[in-house]
Amino acid sequence: MLRQTRFASRHFSQGILAQRRMASTKTIREALEEVIPKKQAQLAALKARHSQSVLGDVKVEHVIGGMRGLKAMLWDASVLDPLEGIRFHGLSIPDCQKQLTAAPGGKEIIAESMLWLLLTGQVPTEAETRQLSRELAEKGDLPKHVIDLIDSLPTTLHPMTQLGMGVAALNHDSKFAAAYEEGIKKSEYWTHTLDDCINLIARLPALAARIYRNVYKPGQEIPAINKDIDLVGNYVNMLGFGANHDLTEYLRLYIAIHGDHEGGNASAHTAHLVGSTLADPYLSYSAALYALAGPLHGLANQEVLRWQLDMQKELGNNITHEKIKESLWKTLKSGRVVPGYGHGVLRNPDPRFVALQEFCLTRPDLLADPVIQLVKQTSEVAPDVLKEHGKTKNPYPNVDAASGCVLYHYGLTEFKYYTVIFGVSRALGALTQLVWARALGLPLERPKSLSLEAIEKLVEGQ
Template sequence: MALTDVNPYPDLHCMWPSEKVRPFSLYGCQQKCFSSSQSSNLKEVLDELVPQEQKRVSEFKKQYSDTVIGNVTVDMIYGGMRGIKGMVYETSVLDAQEGIRFRGKTIEDCQKELPKAKGGEQPLPEGLFWLLVTSKVPTQQQVDWVTKEWNNRAHIPQHVVTMLNNFPNQLHPMSQFSAAITVLNLESKFAKAYADNVHKSKYWEYIYEDAMDLIAKLPTVAAIIYRNLYRDGTAVGAIDSKKDWSWNFSSMLGYDNKQFIELLRLYLTIHSDHEGGNVSAHASHLVGSALSDPYLSFAAAMNGLAGPLHGLANQEVLIWITKLIEKIGENPTDDQVKQYILDTLKAGVVVPGFGHAVLRKTDPRYTCQRDFALKHLPNDNMFKIVSQLYKIVPPILLEGGKVKNPWPNVDAHSGVLLQHHGMKEMNYYTVLFGVSRALGVLAQMIWSRALGFPLERPKSMSTDGLMQLVKKQPTQQTQEKAKAA
């Protein structure tokens, strides 16, 4: 599809961006096209939105079904499908220069516009979930409704509690988390409805119910794991109907410090979604396309998140910083830090927390965490080291000439904030990430079923087959020479 400054879909009464070059954007147009229901019941709002979006997408597909939107190179195929435009993911988009946008909203936008707890400064994750599902910034009443719903749905079946209590302490927290989510699928309303031959037009309604139930239960599951492993199996207590989702989670973990609760609200908001191509989001999207219920699909996402190249990265950062402190002390000079970085690179080891597969600037999720630290813990020794790394690492990586993005990502900061507030169990950090990621991938799953997305089944090729195909195709250099001639 050609880039244009003219609305290519004039029948839709939505504002078109004023920039001269801007591709047609499904998610960007949603903000203007969706109705503005003031109901505080999320299901009622979706009942209005789903038919509108089904019609809009159907008409778009009909008009542009044959439009070519990109090329695939051999390097992309061997490079993990990096950069291939191959799926629709509505809830967030990652821009290389701007960072993540949740339904068109930057993190800074979300911090300003989303409702907050009374006396709080950080957005409530309940509000972000409403935004991800509807593309609309919710009112305080709508956010309060979500909080109440999640508090009412948070019960954990006894057989799941028993299973968690019987896991060996050596079993990684993420393995326990994934297993518990899988077993929770006995509660799946979608699985029961599918077995009863519910019409596919109703799939999204049961996915919605499962998504709301699962998100509500995750903090309790995660807190039981934490208490069993690190607090001698003490009880997590009951859900307090007067507390929001993050506050209840913090209390069940055993942290009642207001600053930690605010940090958790920020953490659960910014880690919620990072468009559909990352491992956890793509895993849930892929497994969900087989009509596996949200519990099974989210468990798959968590198994992907548990990998060291994805959710475990924040743990890798802390391990590296801990080794740095052991070698050069808690208050190193810039020269000492620089030499340690150079020694790390000479040993063939990457500096964890720097670089990103898509981003080409400092991760906005890093920036908002840095702002939090500057305000609340400016004199923390580990934060000071993180600040030194922020200043010293990028120029060194740029001098090497091989790094496309030398800037810090979200993992470079999150662990240090948790350490400062007393949560020093690094193995557990990815579970917090997982609780947050549910907001994004489950919001998307509601829309995947509402829009009738099919089974995901890309075509694979062998190396021999790919070589034969390439021989039949003119290379880019050949095409350029032909044009020049």
């Protein structure tokens, strides 16, 4: 019955989304001005009727286990189901690939169409997407003080450290911070937050590309932003790979599907937490980037690729499933984990991994690449090995198992930079939810902490 209700709800929502394609073109701000009052009313009704309703029981394992699975955060843009995977406002990744706008001459989702969906809950028309692309391009140039800052940094400083510094420095021009200083009404917080979020998303490609050029391609001129192409198209141009259409398409897909993954992951949660203090979006997202830089979060994709390359070197040519199985057991028996497998929430293969694998299946050059073949073969062997090992709740590949190998194939081989690309992507979800946190008037986040002694007293008294 529940599945039928979900299906009917999705079918109805998709019908509404289809009708919107025929509607008149509006800006993303105008779209938000329509949907925010409805969501505010929904929240008010929920508070009035169910503020004392119980969503679940807090257990000791939640308090001492990283709050894993604890239902304690409002995040509308995406929901992660353990079996179905991620849905963005009810749409699966295949749904998004069918419904969201691609670039002219391309097939993959572009960041602008995903940004519109995450922010408004609506599928944009093609005209609305192109309009947003132009707006982002027109706002994409870096101010001189940020250029000077990034150019002054040692090239040995980690790219993620540089990215966080650059994002924080952009707060010099924060519309929200300036308006708050003047004393604006709470009902206007979201409008200035939106300005900052759009400006930050617009400038991230230029910032990220400048870091790449300084660290890995010093002395090369960075192309100007082209006002007639999409955000990722400009990003790839500025990186120096603009002639590679397939890499551009891959990064369009990569950035769109990495954009949001519920609010509880470390980077999104950090942005939400810092934003709840009314810090401006630049400061909030710079904090999120440093969470993303951790090896248990965004840094994982480079570790997976390094591990697969080491396996390839170890096993040599004519790699078989049996050889891979032996290598996997060698890794596990040494006390290490198999990188790229398992997930804190998912209990099935990650739909993002599936989408990236399907991208590879459409391109003969990728299918012929030994590293990509090894990634595919490992995904066929590893689940059974991990099930037999018995120490993981999810023996299936996550997105990190596939994401780095295609970048490596196309010549973007600098591992330390991979998390910067993730950082450009994750802004789509983390920043849009800052707008909604201000629109809904969400409070300062302040959970209650407990000492070990306090926990022992509580449980022993039960």
